[in-house]
Amino acid sequence: MAAAVRTRAARGARGARSPRRPLMAVAGALIALVFVLPYLIMLIGSFKSRSEILRVPPTYLPEEWLPSNYVDMWSTPETPLPYNLVSTIVISVCATLVVLVVAAPAAYYTARHRFPGRLVFLLLVLVTQMLQPTVLATGLFRQFVTLGINDTWLAMILVNSAFNLSFAVWIMHSFFAAIPRELDEAAALDGASRLQILRRVTMPLVWPGVVTAIIFTFVACWNEFAASLVILTTAENQPLSVALTKFVGQYESAWQYVFGVSIVGIVPVVVLFALIEKRLVAGLTAGAVK
């Protein structure tokens, strides 16, 4: 009896999965649909004409598909979208470069060397990771007004790099820490300088961590909203995330353009995130979940 139960259970663990698999695939497809539905609505809406997207009752699919929306959207009266796109790109690219240059040495050194203050430093990094520009927006605004750099790209590059630094330090730190020291020592015995070791031996091994840090920082900067909202007041300086809110609450909105711009703003970052899918969690949770 016991043996019979056991074999049935054992078979159940492996065998019973197969008849349920098609059902699970259907459920999976439904889940996938729910997660992409808003973006499907966006995509379809971006091809509608202005009169059709405001029609009562609405149409599900465009009666007339207008790919020309993707050209016309750059000159909508609500906000100067070409400037907003340039702003978003400049701020995100610069902040990501700053993060990389600043975080990589810190991540390398803390992973490779024990020194008094190391844990304090790592704790500091961890705490800043959990702080967000939102909670400090008032202070940042005051600070930049006092310094005379409010409403500038520089201010937002500083904010974005400072608040994304900790993630980059953590993820690169964990990659550096995973490399056996013997590798460095062997290279040092062969007469390589520390910088050469970093470039030739360590860098290729930590490359996945670096890529993760770059992508994660870039996407976070790209989507940043709260600090930009109070610090960037000139329409031309604002990123896409802030610019798009100007369409909401206005009657007769040019929704088709909002969606066209959203698609342009979303597709690149989704592709980037998909590239680092497997490593997203490791960095964010700072090694607490392996």
Added chain:
Amino acid sequence: MTTTATRPASRSSDRPRGGRSRWAATARALPWLGPTLLLVAGVVFFPAGYMAWTSFRDLSQFGIDNGPAGLDNYARLLEFTALPRVLLNTVVWVVGVVVVTVLLSLALAQFLDKAFPGRRFVRLTIIVPWAASVVMTTTVVYYGLDPFYGIINAFLVDVGLLDQPYGFTRNAVPAFLTAMGIAVFVSLPFTTYTLLAGLQTIPTDVREAAQMDGAGPWATYRRIILPLLRPALAVATIINIINVFNSLPILAVITGSIPGYNADTTTTLIFKFIRADRQIDTASALSIVNFLIVLAVILVYLKVVKPMRED
């Protein structure tokens, strides 16, 4: 920088011994950590301090400092008539969104942990709301729920769930609940992925052993899986609490055009103080309150999760 980097002799002092060499070891680390420290000090800690200082000053609407204000800014917060409602909203917002997110994510992670055709595709689609700008996601839902031309409203009517289009985004309470739904939606990806990572640390033989001992799937889950999932659950919950508490864009888009404060949390109220009322001093006082709440959550995180332990 380069001279420090190329000096191979520093290896011997990696393990500090005496008092002077200890300081020397820290000093040697500074060029490597300096830029990080500078950026964090200048753009995280300085504004925090400046904000605290501003919260005790009397600032004009144009940012002119009229001298010390004592606790006036905090007193003005307490006298703010909408404060009880805003505090209640904040609690409902954080607790509601985090609890629903975690429960749904537990189910989703459990589902995605099993093998089925197309699993990789489903996992990739879940990333989309994570990568996409929250403002953009919220904006399309706002449009979809418009009572006149909204496509989601029309769909709900067409399938018979509604008799006529409903103004989800027109009044404070339904708009707030709608915003909570969106907040859950955009929080699911991170939470699900964290829990999935947690599930993958549980060896399959642990599960199989439980099943062989005759435990049903529910008993296995509750007695074996859930306790082992605790670290991942703690991380996901605490990071979500901070994210949801700090969330601005969803409520800004959905309820921003509704007059009054019935759909505000402390976070969105700060931004109304700054942008609509130009009361930087009162905004600073409320920001300090928020900042202390976030610090308290971070302390809980450090205590519960212990992310600093080294293996």
